[in-house]
Amino acid sequence: MSAQREMKEKNPWHTPVTIITVIGVIAIVALVTVAVLQNRPVLQKYKYGIVLDAGSSHTALYIYEWPAEKDNNTGRAEQKYVCKVKGKGISSYANTPVKAGESLNECMQEAKMQVPTKRHHETPLYLGATAGMRLLNMENSSASDKVFQAVEKALQRFPFSYQGARILSGQEEGAFGWVTVNYLDDRLKQGLETTGALDLGGASTQISFVSKNYDISESPSNSVTFRLYGNDYNLYTHSFLCYGKDQVLRMALAHQTKSGPGTILDPCFHPGYLELKDYSLLYDSPCVSDRKPQNATGTFNHSGAGNFKQCQEVVKKVFNFTSCKYSRCSFNGVFQPPLQGPFGAFSAYYYVMDFLKLTDATMPLKDVKEKLANYCATPWNEIVKQHPEVPIKYLAEYCFSGTYIITLLTDGYNFTSESYSNINFIKKIKNSDAGWTLGYMLNLTNMIPAEAPDSPPLPHAGYVTIITISALILFVLFILSLRFICPSFQKTPHIV
Numbered sequence: 476m477s478a479q480r481e482m483k484e485k486n487p488w489h490t491p492v493t494i495i496t497v498i499g500v501i502a503i504v505a506l507v508t509v510a511v512l513q514n515r516p517v518l519q520k521y522k523y524g525i526v527l528d529a530g531s532s533h534t535a536l537y538i539y540e541w542p543a544e545k546d547n548n549t550g551r552a553e554q555k556y557v558c559k560v561k562g563k564g565i566s567s568y569a570n571t572p573v574k575a576g577e578s579l580n581e582c583m584q585e586a587k588m589q590v591p592t593k594r595h596h597e598t599p600l601y602l603g604a605t606a607g608m609r610l611l612n613m614e615n616s617s618a619s620d621k622v623f624q625a626v627e628k629a630l631q632r633f634p635f636s637y638q639g640a641r642i643l644s645g646q647e648e649g650a651f652g653w654v655t656v657n658y659l660d661d662r663l664k665q666g667l668e669t670t671g672a673l674d675l676g677g678a679s680t681q682i683s684f685v686s687k688n689y690d691i692s693e694s695p696s697n698s699v700t701f702r703l704y705g706n707d708y709n710l711y712t713h714s715f716l717c718y719g720k721d722q723v724l725r726m727a728l729a730h731q732t733k734s735g736p737g738t739i740l741d742p743c744f745h746p747g748y749l750e751l752k753d754y755s756l757l758y759d760s761p762c763v764s765d766r767k768p769q770n771a772t773g774t775f776n777h778s779g780a781g782n783f784k785q786c787q788e789v790v791k792k793v794f795n796f797t798s799c800k801y802s803r804c805s806f807n808g809v810f811q812p813p814l815q816g817p818f819g820a821f822s823a824y825y826y827v828m829d830f831l832k833l834t835d836a837t838m839p840l841k842d843v844k845e846k847l848a849n850y851c852a853t854p855w856n857e858i859v860k861q862h863p864e865v866p867i868k869y870l871a872e873y874c875f876s877g878t879y880i881i882t883l884l885t886d887g888y889n890f891t892s893e894s895y896s897n898i899n900f901i902k903k904i905k906n907s908d909a910g911w912t913l914g915y916m917l918n919l920t921n922m923i924p925a926e927a928p929d930s931p932p933l934p935h936a937g938y939v940t941i942i943t944i945s946a947l948i949l950f951v952l953f954i955l956s957l958r959f960i961c962p963s964f965q966k967t968p969h970i971v
């Protein structure tokens with residue numbers, strides 16, 4: 476008997492405190508394990524959406540993906556893939572519509588490879604056309620219908636869920652660009668101050684921003700209201716058709732050639748630049764067709780003078796600053812409320828300012844103008860030598876485009892030397908291109924809820940930490956209370 480008791484006293488595993496401790500530790504480990512495993516992220520599955528941006532200068536196909544179990548709510552859709560369609564925009568196939576459809580095949584085949592086969596049938600496919608097709612539709616609606624028929628036929632051959640091809644209004648283009656920028660920046664979900672969107676295309680340009688001082692009744696046609704994640708937004712947006720950089724160049728050239736001279740000395744092109752251009756090609760657009768001089772010869776010599784200040788004067792002539800029936804206007808009699816907040820400037824704003832190395836937001840406006848003036852004055856042969864990798868068409872136009880951008884922002888939209896520093900020239904936000912396509916898809920798939928989704932009160936790590944600490948505290952209190960209530964649970968055994 477006494478040997479047995481001695482063994483019990485020597486072996487601490489046999490005391491009630493030890494047994495309770497072991498059971499308690501096992502219970503805590505089990506509790507924490509369950510907490511961790513139960514909330515462990517499951518293997519992610521994705522859903523996809525495809526949007527074709529049929530612009531005036533070219534078409535691009537975007538594939539977006541988002542976590543399958545979170546659509547409608549918390550998962551963020553991101554750009555997975557982009558394919559640039561070879562050749563020009565679909566509006567350039569007005570005389571050969573079938574080719575507009577065929578031009579899309581290569582990128583569509585790519586899309587088939589990029590989206591997992593089992594998701595093909597549920598993947599929505601949209602085509603949105605912008606200013607190029609808006610102009611074609613104005614000029615020749617039956618040609619525009621034929622282009623859409625051909626495009627539709629081509630897209631329906633693919634195994635995706637085809638949702639239609641249509642022309643976006645300028646207002647939609649502006650508003651969806653704004654949604655994209657603010658969605659990708661997580662500003663909508665968090666209800667933060669929003670970023671305005673400046674989009675410069677080939678044939679139109681858009682400005683969209685939220686302004687506290689915007690009285691909708693002054694110009695209802697510029698207002699778009701949204702309720703997103705529980706917040707109301709009253710967005711000002713305007714799209715200027717013909718004010719994309721390709722059409723403005725036509726207008727500037729039309730202005731300089733209006734008296735029909737054989738040679739023009741253009742301050743927006745580099746000294747030494749000389750190109751023989753076709754009058755009928757220049758005037759082949761509704762933005763300038765009514766200005767074609769009666770006695771115009773077949774061609775004209777387009778030569779450069781490289782003078783930024785004079786170029787600004789030429790560019791200013793494409794704006795009408797004289798009439799405004801509202802309290803304030805940008806140009807052409809269009810209402811614009813006071814500018815507010817930061818702005819993201821994308822598409823050609825970015826391509827041009829990035830090439831000119833003028834995207835640094837800390838660079839004062841006067842330095843931007845000075846650098847641009849130096850660039851414009853650089854002889855054409857030097858420019859070509861310095862940039863052998865850049866296509867000649869783009870290279871020839873950066874002086875003009877840079878001058879147009881600065882003039883549009885300052886004289887057109889009224890950015891001052893101070894507010895100019897609120898503009899960020901951006902291409903991508905978190906790996907997705909800035910542009911209207913993502914906002915368009917989010918809207919059509921109802922992926923941004925009007926009300927804020929319910930989210931767990933704590934993040935996963937916080938939840939596990941609190942469970943663990945609470946369990947430990949409870950266990951220690953339990954042991955202490957046992958000792959207090961039952962002195963026989965003292966650690967030192969009482970030997971009788």
Ligand SMILES: Nc1ncnc2c1ncn2[C@@H]1O[C@H](COP(=O)(O)OP(=O)(O)OP(=O)(O)O)[C@@H](O)[C@H]1O
Nearest residue numbers: 530531532533605606676677678679719822823826
């Ligand atoms: N690397 C580049 N350098 C200079 N210009 C460029 C570059 N890439 C594209 N562009 C030009 O920038 C302009 C805007 O291109 P973008 O693709 O955004 O317009 P788009 O969608 O064709 O036009 P729109 O929206 O008016 O229909 C076009 O004139 C295009 O030719």
